[in-house]
Amino acid sequence: MAELNIFHYIPQKSPVHNMDARIKLICMILLTVSAGIASKTVDLSILTCILFIALIVSRLPIKNLLLEIRYFLFLIGFVIVVNSYSVPGTPITSIPIHGFTWEGLNFGLRYGWRLILIFLMCTVLTGTTPLFLLKSVIEWFLAPIPWVPEARVATMFSLTFVLIPLVFDQASEMQEAQKARCIEARKNPIRRVMSLIFPLLLHTFMRADEMVLAMESRCYSEVRTKAVFKTSTMDWLILIFSGLIFSMIVFHRF
Incomplete structure (x- = not known):
């Protein structure tokens, strides 16, 4: 089965791939x-x-990334429903359930829009930056802070970046296996969800244990070769542009 694209590094020759990873993270x-x-x-x-x-x-494969957003649709749909029911306003009379309002629906849709933007922005970062560079960037930013073990913290972040795409890959693989066994034909949606969640958690913990044992068997050390960063004029222009967008939205918000 092909791996998912979301949260995976996708090697390409592009200006975003060639950006200074420090500037890219700040943006x-x-x-x-x-x-x-x-x-x-x-x-x-x-x-x-x-x-x-x-x-x-x-x-980056835009079509595939948009299709893979479906794994977050349950969370987004839950947020929309909760906001539609909890925010007071004009009732939606076309829905037989009492309590849903147009203002709440509008707020929930905007919230879901924000979540999709945040997911895809994180995907741009992880899809255009190798994992070792992300680790080096985090270590570079934490180095000036006293009493902070920057190498250890950066290693923890890098392991998180490793496990997240593995969890999505495992979930996709398990869904395909369950379809082959006609588990989706069950009428009870709770049992369908439980049949996916418990094996997924079990495999995730097993994968984490295997990763720890592999690092110990290879005598992993925090003393690593430092990455060399190069910043171009285009990187600074993109950073200034991102700062202007941030300032404009903060001005509109407050």
């Missing part, structure tokens, strides 16, 4: 925070355009 943080605090449709539309430009320039 991602600025844009994700902007997506999290954006309250107007215009701001979310601008961020969406920037995101699709980044996806096109980085030559």
